[in-house]
Amino acid sequence: MRTIFYISDGTALTAEAFGKAMLSMFPLKVIHKTLAFIDTIEKAELAVNKINQAYQESGERPIIFHTFVSIDIKRVITSSKGSCYDFLDYFVAPLSKELNMAAQPKTHRTHGIQENNDVRDNYDFRIDAVNYTLANDDGSNISDYDEADIILLGVSRTGKTPTSLYLALHYGIKAANYPLTEDDNMENLQLPKVLKPFRHKIYGLTLDPQRLHEIRSKRREGSRYASMQQCRFELQEVEKMYRREAIPFLDSTRFSVEEIAAKILAETNLERHRF
Amino acid sequence: MRTIFYISDGTALTAEAFGKAMLSMFPLKVIHKTLAFIDTIEKAELAVNKINQAYQESGERPIIFHTFVSIDIKRVITSSKGSCYDFLDYFVAPLSKELNMAAQPKTHRTHGIQENNDVRDNYDFRIDAVNYTLANDDGSNISDYDEADIILLGVSRTGKTPTSLYLALHYGIKAANYPLTEDDNMENLQLPKVLKPFRHKIYGLTLDPQRLHEIRSKRREGSRYASMQQCRFELQEVEKMYRREAIPFLDSTRFSVEEIAAKILAETNLERHRF
Known part of the structure; x- marks a missing residue:
């Protein structure tokens, strides 16, 4: 080879x-x-x-x-x-x-921290974003959403956490995420109250039921949580809610984390803080 | 412009x-x-x-x-x-x-998930690594270090968490991290007992005292924790311990997360699982 x-x-x-x-x-x-x-x-x-x-x-x-x-x-x-x-x-x-300028090659200019203060600030910005995202992962903290640049929403195992971390680590975007669970009354799913004031920042993720079933089965094989029926039901309810609430959303089944992040940025016009 | x-x-x-x-x-x-x-x-x-x-x-x-x-x-x-x-x-x-082969351009081959099973598995591998890293961040779980590919060690605010996440998200590396705190008896700092069986997987991070003082001051201005004296003391003790225990380490002051990750990979010969 x-x-x-x-x-x-x-x-x-x-x-x-x-x-x-x-x-x-x-x-x-x-x-x-x-x-x-x-x-x-x-x-x-x-x-x-x-x-x-x-x-x-x-x-x-x-x-x-x-x-x-x-x-x-x-x-x-x-x-x-x-x-x-x-x-x-x-x-x-x-x-x-x-x-109209001569090249001035210098090692580590591409991926390094520069002396230049703008770049230093941008760098700190990314680290701040990672800290924010970790503190606001999986609905663990619902009091700081006013600081969020984006709030990812979705049922369990639809890629919210890796996508949030990628947005923070790469683009300095403060990405919170909130999981929709059985506690949210799936039969009559509403946008959780705590999210209502931040509706303009919410972006939904969804997945193909078969793929969700596979992912959940790896975690809890044979459980109701992982069953095809439950996966299909939860995804159907959440997509219905996204449509009703006019929340933009993406089916991430065929996409890598890089692609999901790039699609969200392209659709929301969120500013990249990386450069 | x-x-x-x-x-x-x-x-x-x-x-x-x-x-x-x-x-x-x-x-x-x-x-x-x-x-x-x-x-x-x-x-x-x-x-x-x-x-x-x-x-x-x-x-x-x-x-x-x-x-x-x-x-x-x-x-x-x-x-x-x-x-x-x-x-x-x-x-x-x-x-x-x-x-000796014709090009076959195809959108999304570079950053997409492919149908090819190898690539799918590699992709799941990265997500598994992110989940591992989150569950093993900041010494929060000390029972799964046998699964770690690497364990980053350092005092508070030396870049362990962003580096661990970068390694996981980009390279599918299961990176745990463990913070050295006052509980570890800084005056006579030893490698924590729980880490001793995993010495071969440990990589240390350190920082310039002035930079650590700045970072900690943003968090808790005027505290003993952020004081120049305390930062200098902790870094001195931890570096002494790294040397005594022959733990490879890196001063991350002038490096971005990308560079720190690339340096660790170059030094440890850890396998990239991304490709």
């Missing part, structure tokens, strides 16, 4: 994003290896050994996605027997021309 | 990663706009209006980073007055040649 290397003198997150987007174009089974913080000639030489060894063992030429600030270290990597791709190479010149 | 657009028929996460990496080469203040799920000609035309309007209002040509699967929709975007960059354009042909 072919080995894909993501290599950088920084976190390699950009090389990973670049490489994964490229590979998504090809239906291919591969082995992934990330080599981050390759910031000395010696480390680069060790990386080259790994690349060449992967070639020798598999007989297939490894693919290398890399981003380097240091030209000298990059040169060591491109001397390997791998097939090397560096997207910065191709775009720096045209962008530099468009911006 | 120049407006930067990140546009895609999917989440636009790849366009954002690509664009941010490019912009990191230039010391430039800009306005960021993400337009995700631009998956019809009509939406693309609205996007073009926004691009052209930003040009008109600022007098500066907007920069467009885009990734599209649909050629027709892409053509609408590139007809705008923005300066357009698409890295897939340049690399698909050489990679296709190297792999």
Whole structure:
């Protein structure tokens, strides 16, 4: 099998994003290896050994996605027997021309904390958002919803918690979430009173009944909670309520956390605090 | 000020990663706009209006980073007055040649859940890791450390929780964390008994005393807990203990959560479960 290397003198997150987007174009089974913080000639030489060894063992030429600030270290990597791709190479010149500005490469500018105060504040903002989200997870605290940027609503196991955390960690969005349970009188489901003043901030999640049944069964196999009948009933009632209350909602069945978060942002026009 | 657009028929996460990496080469203040799920000609035309309007209002040509699967929709975007960059354009042909395989573009392959069972399992793996991390945050549960992939250790407010969540959400790593507090007898700090059987999984975090003082002061201004003296003392004791116990550790002062996570992965060789 072919080995894909993501290599950088920084976190390699950009090389990973670049490489994964490229590979998504090809239906291919591969082995992934990330080599981050390759910031000395010696480390680069060790990386080259790994690349060449992967070639020798598999007989297939490894693919290398890399981003380097240091030209000298990059040169060591491109001397390997791998097939090397560096997207910065191709775009720096045209962008530099468009911006009428020389490039000033600097390690760790992409995913680091900068001295610049704006960025520092943005960074603290994300940590504050994570703390808020943890304190307001799963309806555990209902007194701070005035601070929320968004409140995710849904029955148990529809992805509220991972989505809230993703929104907080990535975008600095204070995302609370509130679970609808049997206590909310499912037979005649109303928007919980505590949420009524914050209706404009609410976003609903729903799921395919079969998928919810599978997820819940992993937790409590054979229970009423996990039964297909109960899953179907709860989802039907909650979707009815979303429609009646004009709460925007998303069926998250076929989406990853990244996609759910991106869809919510696109639909609500919530501001990303990350940049 | 120049407006930067990140546009895609999917989440636009790849366009954002690509664009941010490019912009990191230039010391430039800009306005960021993400337009995700631009998956019809009509939406693309609205996007073009926004691009052209930003040009008109600022007098500066907007920069467009885009990734599209649909050629027709892409053509609408590139007809705008923005300066357009698409890295897939340049690399698909050489990679296709190297792999000896035609490209098969498909929306949502990068950040979506695939039908493929491996990917589905990997996705569930991440959600399981998030649930594990939440249940094992802040020493709240000390009975499940045999399940942990890593246990982060540190005094209060050194970044254990956001780092644990990042590791879980991104890489499917079950990251527990344990806070060292006054209850652990700071004057003669030992590795807590409950952690001793899991020493090989422990990774320490530490921080610059001044930074810790600032963070804690935001929480409890003027308290002993936040005092410079107490911060310095706790950090000194904990670092002494890390060294004595040969626990690998990182001073996270100048690093973002992404960087801390990438450094821990690079140092511990923990397996990424994401791919």
